[in-house]
Each structure stands twice: as structure tokens, then as C-alpha cells.
Amino acid sequence: MGTDSENWYSALEYDQWVALPVAGTRPSARYKHAAVVVDEKLYIVGGSRNGRYLSDVQAFDLKNLSWSTFALSTKSDAENVNDSTLIEVFPAMSGHSMVNWGNKVLLLGGHSKDTFDNVTVRFIDLESHVCGVMEATGKVPVARGGQSVTLVGSKLIMFGGEDKHRHLMNDVHVLDLETMTWNVAETIQTPPAPRFDHTATVHANRYLQIYGGCTHSIFFNDLHVLDLETLEWSQPQVQGDVVSPRAGHAGVSIDEKWFLVGGGDNKNGASETLVMDMHKLVISVLTNVKGRHPLASEGLSVSSAFIDGDQFLIAFGGYNGKYNNEVYVMRPKPTDSIHPKIFQSPAAAAAAASVAAAYDFKNIDSKPKVDLSVEINVIKEEKKALESTIKEVESENSLLMEKLKDLKGTHVDLSKELHSVQNQLASERSRCDDLEAQILDLQKKLSSMQSIEQQVQTLRSQNSVIKQDMELASTAQTQGSGGVWRWIAG
Template sequence: MAAVQEPVPLGTASRNGIASEEPKLVVAENGKTVDVQDKEVCTEGLCSISAYDQWTPLSVSGQLPRPRYKHGAVVVQEKMYVFGGNHNGRYLGDIQVLDFKSLSWSKLEAKSQSGPSESAEAVSCAGHSLIPWGNKILCLAGHTREPTESLSVKEFDPQTCTWSTLRTYGSSPSSCGGQSVTLVGDTLVVFGGEGNGRSLLNDLHILDLETMTWDEFATTGTPSPRSEHAAACFAERYLLIFGGGSHSTCFSDLHVLDTQTTRATRCYSRTKSRHAGVSDTLVLNMSTYEWSVVAGLEARAPPTSEGSSLVMHTINGENFLVSFGGYSGRYSNQVYALKASLKPSVPFPQINEAGTNGIALVPPISEAANSSRKVIFEIEELQDKPGNKADTSKTAAQVVKGERNQIEDKLNQEQLQSLRLKQELANVERRNTELTEELHLVRDQISAEQERASKLEDEVSEIQEQLQKMDALEKEFKLLRGEIDSGFDTAAASTNQPPGGVGFWRWSG
């Protein structure tokens, strides 16, 4: 995202890595010549790439990481750390390291500060963001197997291979994945992403790394809700948000947020080349808001475009872009590098409210310093800066293009709202179905209990009848027992009569 400058080759290097004493090189490009000073260069690792603006597959050693996409990558001390990602629907939690000097892979056995029982798999995630902070790595957000309510901030120490969860203060953002996290000074700016339930977000939160305190900006007119977009910081001041998508739309808009004046601006950028494709590598000229194709389809390019990681590393003043992984019909674990010929030379243009080119004012920094941090971002539509003020037809075309983009944005928002309503309706219908099934189940249970109660009542009735019969039998038994007892009493009385008694002798005879 800088002004275009001619590529500068490294020159001839000796075997000991020091440039040989040769005269300055003059490179002709676009009708211009550039003098290149002799300088110390290396010939190993990324420095072995000689061609500019071409993606080159790197020949790496060591055990290759598992193919993945939607992982995180960051550069710390000449090494690229790759963490997490998704492979066949499974969240990964391993940490792979690529040494830029030896171009060799190695795997770190990470542990948690909570104890040995919590392994690296406990922080497996995808769609997260990695940020270098000193000699440590911060990991924010991401989708996990067990979603949480709020966004978590974890820290990885490469020296001890230890994960720890940082304590934050204030109102933290909700859990999400596919967001952008950009380091601006000593603060992290979190924008957008996809929350739980696949809801798209466009809220803006900042985390002060000095106090570890969250703060939320109340925004109006911000970019439409999106995820998987790109964000970058320019001149330690401007936050650029580009592209991304919703559940049904891919965006190509560019928004610039001035972190000092708390003002957001949407820029209508232009593309120089008409053959830009999915695998193209584009660069934005910050002085003209024009996109240029650096490496197109006709050049060698990484075979994947979805969910790959992209980091930048500088060696001897040369900028290298390194791409890893991604998905394009299959998961990848390949590494590509591009040596950029572009150097920043033109500062970001000041924005003037009273100007006639349609660009809005940037208030003085002193005014911004006295303002509250919780301010409302104002979105002001920008037209393209015309190359020639007399070219009114071109300006009119740009105005029409801007209006068309506004209509397209409104249409996208309406489509997004429609999708949200359809999703809510589907959720309500699904919930209604679940409740209906639950009601039928409860009714079946009640019927079964009623039938069981009826059977119990019948059994109780039978038992009562049996008890009544037993009472009658007991009474009859008592009567019979009484008669038997009375018979024994009579017999006993008869044995007490004199021997001449008629009854006794008659019975004996």
C-alpha cells in the first residue's frame, strides 16, 4: 500500500555473503533509470530469491505441517510461526515454525500455563488472529469446538513454549472468527467477523496493550457487516479495511479510518489493469487510490486463495511476502514467497474539507487529542481524484460510479437483512418443530402414566375385594371356631356326670 517505485536488484554477491565491489547497477523500467548502491546481501533462505514481483515456491526441509486453511501466521525473530487452522472440519492446535534462514520446518510442543492436563489441543481454533508483541505472540478470537461468550486473548511465549490466558478489563467483544486484528501503536483494533450463530459483525473494539483494557467505539456508517476481510495500518495512523464478504456477497470496497482524528472514510479506488483475477496480487497506491497488478495469472502464483496466511518479512531492506497453506479444492501446506519491488515514497495525502476534489477535512491533531476516545466515526464518501481537473466527463463518470456503489451497498445490506430474517424465521420454525415434538412426547408420557394409574386403580380394587373376602372368611372362621369351642365344652361337661349316667354308658355300649 505504497507508491510505486522501480524494482531494485541486489547485485552480485560473493560466497561469504558480501556484495562484490562492482559499479552501481542501473535498472531501466518504464523509461526511468534507478541507481542502486552496493550493499551487503545474503544468498541463503529468502535471500536466494532473485526475481522481483513473482511468486516462487520455496524448497523447504523438515517435516511438512498438516495442510490447512484459516490458520494464523506471524513473524518473530527471523521465524514464521503458524498456529491452528482447519483441516476437513477439524480444528488444529499445533504450532509449526519455519526458519527463514534455513527454510526448515519444525514443530513446537506447546504446553499450557494452567498445568500439564491442558494440552495445546485445548486452544485449537480457526479464523483467529496472531499478533507479534515484543518477543511473544498474541492470539485473539477464532472459532473453537466449544464457543465462549466473550473474545479471549491468549499469549504464547516462544522461549518457554507456553500458552497463557491474559486477563483483560472493560467490556470485551463477543466471541467471533474471521475478524481483523490490527496493531496500531500500542493498541489492537478489532473489526467485524462472524459471531456465534453465523451472525456477521461490523462493530469496532480496541484493546490497550498497556492496561489490557477493552474499549468500544459507537460507530455510524461503518463498513457493512463482514468477515474474512483484510486490514492494515499505514503510517502508524490510518487503518485500512478492504474486501471481505457476507454469507452471499463478496465486497471490494476500501475504507480508511484515521485513528488520530477518529474519522472513517470510504474511498472509491480504481484498478489500472482490467485482467485482475482471483490469483492476482494487487498493490494500492496511497497517493492516487489506484490498484495495480503486481503478479497476475500469467505469472507464477500460489495455487490457493482462500484461508491462506500472508506475512511480510524484511531482510537487508528488501520486503518479502510469504504465503502458506489455504484451500482451493484441496488443502495446501505449500510455502510461496514474493520479493516486492515497491518501496514507500509518497506520504498519505492530507484530507481537506474545503477542497474542491470531494475529500473531507482531517481536523488538527490537537483537537483530536482533546476529544473523547468514545466518539462516533463519520463516514464520508470520496470520489476518485481526477488526473485532470478539466476532464469533467471523467469526473461525472466517477460520480455515477460512486452512486452505483452506494446503491449496490444498500442492496447488499437489504439482502443481508433478508437473509437474517430468513435465518431467524428458520430458527423459529425449527424451535417450533422441536417444541411440538416435545409436546407430543409429554402427551405420550401423560397417556402412559394415565394408563398405568388406571391399572393401579384396578389392582387396588381387586386387593380391596380380596380383603373384603378375607374379612368375611375371618368372620366365618370365628363362628366355626366358636361352635367348635362350644362343642368341646359340652363334651367336657358330659365327662363330669356319674358312672350310671345313661349317656355315657349308652355311648360306651
């Protein structure tokens, strides 16, 4: 595959990553940047390298496979632009999100040296090369990085992230791009645990899906779904291959498939490229890379590109012990035509074939009519079987809910018992502290008594000596007096 070929992509095999032979100078290696493909060009904004935030904007032409620096200016008469907030130099940032909106790309969130209280919405006009800040009103979310931002119609859905104080969040905010107004989504049921560096996509223009991510110590491999009409959270069971927890991965959806690339757990990079069937909720390993491959990195980006009628995945950057700046491309196998689930069985397929044969409009007069009663009966039987299965699942779910209720009750009892034990331990600790204080006081008194005992012994010794001296003196006096009287008498 040479760089002078304008149709290099036509020879690619399906579902295999290939490094593109880039012509000219590459941008500096980085991770936690933002990327999007617009009109067969991959745009890269910011990122981080060696603890330093980056502010450059780079464009990669997917036709001639060459990089160029995207020069910016700040002169603008665009609507919804606050001229007083236009920036002279695009700010250095990392962990931000970027989406394509019309002839602009919008950037939200991210960490930078400049601290902000709330999320800022920046724009880059791809035609005029103007950049600036778009004024937004309403309930503007607190500033954060590592969040996900998903475009649904004319609205941006922001979930989670980490604020400047390293506090993790699991809130949902909605930005209406037509009115530039923020709102908080008041969701119901159990939301995902607070996290950052996860991925998000939307299925059927209604279901926001959140996959993976991490706290400061825990990595996730769970899937959470938010119904954007009812604002109800759920955590469906994902079937298929067992997938290790990961964060810092990248994701992009094409039709019913959600491709997940890279990520890791701060110890090992995730070598698998995963694909999730969003309709069936089945995840599988599409391909693997070996060793410290750039695609087994945290903080890489993956985007989808539409070139001459074919879809491609474009991956860039990441960190897996070293920073990367290579461009990788994959040509995913085209998705089969999507049919309702009832047409998946052989009987239903036969019925569909019969219908197609019966209503072949090219030869409508030459084809005999087909009796569909047998196929319809088969479908009805399958419907009954499915309804029976649903009832069994509902019954099992009811039993599980009862068990969960019992477990919750047990948990409450154990919590009360634990609280009682903790109170007893606190009381015993207080008693121990009092006893230690009494022991220390007695030790001091004992030490004082020993000193007094020594003084008493000394005084007793002195008293004994004095008594002896007095007895000797008395004896001597007595003997002296007798002698005098004997001398007088004689």
C-alpha cells in the same frame, strides 16, 4: 536455489512468487490458520482441514528452509496472566487473528469446538514456549471468527467478524495492550456493511483500511477507511485496475504499499496478487498465477519478513479445491523515496533539483546562488490550479449531494406507495379468504339441497303410487255396490 544455501533470497527476481524447496517434514495442509514472522521465523498456529480444527504450532526457519514443531508449556509467572485460565493444551481453532507483541504472539477470536461468550486473548511466549490466556477487562467484544485485528502502537483494533450464531458484525473494538482493557469505538458516518474474512491494515499510523470480505451470500471489493482520531468512516473511490470481489484473501503492508493475495468467491480463486498505493488510493495487479494455484486460494496467510536488509512476502496454506501446505516467497520491488505530493510534477522536481544544487553543503562556497523565483511561481500556479480543481470537485460533490437528497426523497415516496399497495393486497387477500369460506359453505348447502331434492322426488313417486292404488280401490268398490242392487231389483 538449493536448500543448503543461506542466501537463497539474494537471487530472487522482483515481484515474482517462488515456491521454496522445504527441507524435511511439512506441517499438515490447512486454511484459515494464523501466521506471523518474528526474527526470520514464520510461525503457523491452528487452522482447519476437512472440517476439523487444528491446534498445532509450527515454525519455519527462513534461513535453512526447514519446519519444526513448536512445543508449548503452561508454566508462567508473566504479568497480566490469569493462572486459573492457563490451558493444558493449546485449543484447536480456525479463523483467528495473530499479532506480534514484544517477545509474544497474541491470538484473538476464532472458532473452536469450545464455545465462548466473549473474545479470548491467548498468548505464546516465543522465548519460554509458555502459552496461556491473558486476562482482559472492560467492554469485551462478543466471541467471533473471521474478524480483522490490526496493531496500532500499543492498541489492537478489531473489526467485524461472524459470531457463533453466524450473525455478521461491523463493530469496532479497541484493546489497550498496556492496561489490557477493551473499549468500544463509537464511530460516525456510514460504516462498512457487516462482513467477515476481509483484510485490514493501518496507514500513516492513523487510517484503518478495510478491504473486501463477504456476507453469507455477497462478496465485496470495496475499500472503507476509519480515521482513528475522529472515528469517522469514509468510502473513498479507488483508482486503477478493476478488481473482482473476494473474501478469504490475505494482506500485508510495507511502507506505502498494501499487498493483497488470493481469496475468492466460493466458485473461483482470485489469481491476482494486488498492490494498493495507500497514499494515492490506486490499486493494480502486481502478478498473476495460473489455474488452481495454491496462491489462488481462500484462507491462506501472507506475512512480511525482513532478511539481511530486504523485505519479502511469505505465503502459506489455503484451500482452492484441495488444502495446501507449500511456502511461497516474493521479493517486492523496493519503494521509492516518499516525497510530498507537490514534488511529483516536472516543475516541482526542477525546483527541488535547484534547491539541492543551491544547498550542496560539500561545495557551498564554490556553487553560485540560484534564483528560485521562476520555480516558485510555477508552483504557485500549480497550487491555484489545484485549488480551482478542488472547488470544481466540491461543486460537483454538492450537486451529487442534491441528487442524492432527491433520490432519498423519491425512495421515501416509493416506500410509502409500496406500503400502501402492500396494505391493499393484504385487504384483498382477506376478502378472498372470506369469499372462499362463503363458497365452501354454499357448496356444502348445495350438496345438502341435492340430497333433499332426491328425497322429495322419492316421496312424490311414493305418493303417486298411493293415489293410484286408492283410485283403483275406489273404482272397484263402486262397481261392486252397483251389481248387488241390480241383483236385488231383478
